[in-house]
Structures are given as C-alpha cells and as structure tokens.
Amino acid sequence: MRLRDATWTDVRDCETDLAVVPVGSTEQHGPHAPLGTDVVTAEAVADAGIERVDHEVACAPVIPIGVAEEHRQFPGTMWVSAETFRNYVREAVESLAHHGLDRVVLVNGHGGNVDALREVGGRITRDGDAYAVPFTWFEAVGEHSAEMGHGGPLETALLRHCAPELVREDRIDEARAGRAEGWGDWVSYSNLAYDAAEFTENGVVGDPQAGDERRGEELLELAGDALARLLEAVAERDVSRPERRE
Numbered sequence: 001m002r003l004r005d006a007t008w009t010d011v012r013d014c015e016t017d018l019a020v021v022p023v024g025s026t027e028q029h030g031p032h033a034p035l036g037t038d039v040v041t042a043e044a045v046a047d048a049g050i051e052r053v054d055h056e057v058a059c060a061p062v063i064p065i066g067v068a069e070e071h072r073q074f075p076g077t078m079w080v081s082a083e084t085f086r087n088y089v090r091e092a093v094e095s096l097a098h099h100g101l102d103r104v105v106l107v108n109g110h111g112g113n114v115d116a117l118r119e120v121g122g123r124i125t126r127d128g129d130a131y132a133v134p135f136t137w138f139e140a141v142g143e144h145s146a147e148m149g150h151g152g153p154l155e156t157a158l159l160r161h162c163a164p165e166l167v168r169e170d171r172i173d174e175a176r177a178g179r180a181e182g183w184g185d186w187v188s189y190s191n192l193a194y195d196a197a198e199f200t201e202n203g204v205v206g207d208p209q210a211g212d213e214r215r216g217e218e219l220l221e222l223a224g225d226a227l228a229r230l231l232e233a234v235a236e237r238d239v240s241r242p243e244r245r246e
Contacts, residue, residue, distance in 0.1 A: 004061050011099060016056040018235050019101040021092060022046045023117065025066035025110035028074035028196075030151035030179070030204035032171040035076045037155055039064050042109030044162040045137040048220050049107070049227025055235050058101050063089065067112040073197035085113065086120040090129075097130035103234050107227065108136040111148075131239040133230065140226035141219050149183060150196065151175065152206020154219060161216025172209055178202030 001014060024039035034040070039062050050057045068079040080088070093104050104124075106117050117134035124132040138148045138155075148154050159167050178201035184191035185199050193199050 022062040027068040027077040038109035048224025052228035102130040137223040149206025153211035156208035157211030157216035160213040179204035
C-alpha cells in the first residue's frame with residue numbers, strides 16, 4: 001500500500017504495523033546521472049523488497065533531501081544538516097507510529113545518510129516511539145558492494161535497469177574522463193578530503209561504463225531479496241526493550 005495513493009480509510013482498515021520509508025538525496029551524480037539518483041534507487045529497492053514478502057507493508061513517500069553537503073560545489077545539490085535530517089526522519093516515523101505503523105524500515109540510497117539513520121533509528125527505538133531499522137541497498141549486494149562509488153558502476157547499472165531514460169548515455173565518456181577511482185584522499189587511514197570536489201573533477205567515483213543494465217537487474221534482485229529478509233525479521237521480532245540487568 002502506497003500512502004501517497006491510499007485514502008485515510010484505506011490506512012484505517014489495513015491490517016499491518018509494518019512500514020517502509022524510502023530515503024534518498026538530491027545531489028550531483030556526475031554529468032550522466034540525475035540529481036535524484038538516490039531517490040530513484042531507494043524507491044526501486046523499496047518496491048522490490050515489498051513485493052517479495054507476504055506481509056502487508058505500508059510504503060511512505062520518499063524523503064528526497066539528505067545529508068549531502070559534501071557535494072555542495074556542484075550546482076543543483078541540496079542538503080540539510082545532520083540534526084535537521086535526524087529530526088525530520090524521527091518525526092516522520094513518529095507520525096506513522098501514531099497510526100499504528102510502528103515497525104519501520106528506512107530504505108536508504110545515499111551514503112551520507114548512513115550514520116544519521118543509524119543514530120535516529122536507535123533513538124526512536126530506545127525512546128519507545130517505534131521500532132526503526134535502517135537499510136542501505138548498496139551495502140546488501142554481496143561482492144558488488146566493494147565497487148560502490150558515486151555515479152559509478154552500481155548506481156549507473158541500477159538506473160539503466162530501473163529508469164534508463166534518466167541516464168545521459170551520450171555523456172558516459174565525459175563522466176569516465178573526469179572520474180576518481182576511489183572516494184577520498186587517504187593518508188594513514190584518515191580521509192583528508194571533506195568535499196567530493198577535492199578528489200573528483202566532475203563528481204563521479206568509479207567507472208559508470210562498468211554498470212550495464214544486466215548488472216542493474218542483478219543488483220535489484222540482491223537488494224530486494226535482502227530487504228525482504230529484513231522486513232520479515234522486523235515483522236516477527238520481539239521489539240520490547242530488554243530489562244535492566246541486576
């Protein structure tokens with residue numbers, strides 16, 4: 001059940017306490033991929049996971065702006081502070097819980113959101129407002145995860161499978177020419193760079209040409225299966241908090 005398409009009576013009559021909140025970002029993804037890449041991919045994975053489970057699941061509208069100041073030198077990028085993001089996500093989840101949808105999986109498509117989502121999930125759960133767990137799709141695709149960059153092979157592959165019309169195929173060579181091979185500028189296990197523009201000319205990290213449609217199909221299968229397993233676990237979990245140890 002998509003909340004944006006449902007009526008309030010549909011939600012009243014549904015028999016589930018399980019919800020998914022897709023979370024993305026509006027930020028540069030190189031010259032070939034759209035600013036909304038993380039929105040498109042988060043929604044696609046959310047849909048893939050939901051269709052694989054027997055439980056009814058309410059799917060909230062996507063949260064489209066995240067923690068993305070590291071891309072601020074590239075026009076069109078939007079961001080909020082980590083504090084604002086955490087507060088927004090928390091209050092969105094609390095509103096779902098108010099209507100009985102108090103088991104929530106946050107399906108994330110942006111690396112900059114990861115730490116904030118884990119923190120807010122813990123806060124929501126410990127305070128007893130709901131049970132909230134973050135899931136980042138590109139961490140759940142097996143050996144492919146090692147090649148996650150930015151506008152690189154994984155994101156480009158998933159876009160080519162889910163929304164091929166959004167990929168500017170005539171700009172792939174440009175994207176490859178200005179890319180970085182890895183994220184950051186590392187010395188002694190420390191990243192000296194805070195912004196993407198410090199190490200990539202055009203915002204791309206990794207080779208987008210290595211992400212074809214067939215690979216995108218495999219990524220969606222892997223991420224969808226992983227999300228489905230998580231949804232089943234969240235639906236069945238005892239979410240009461242442990243007692244103080246004596």
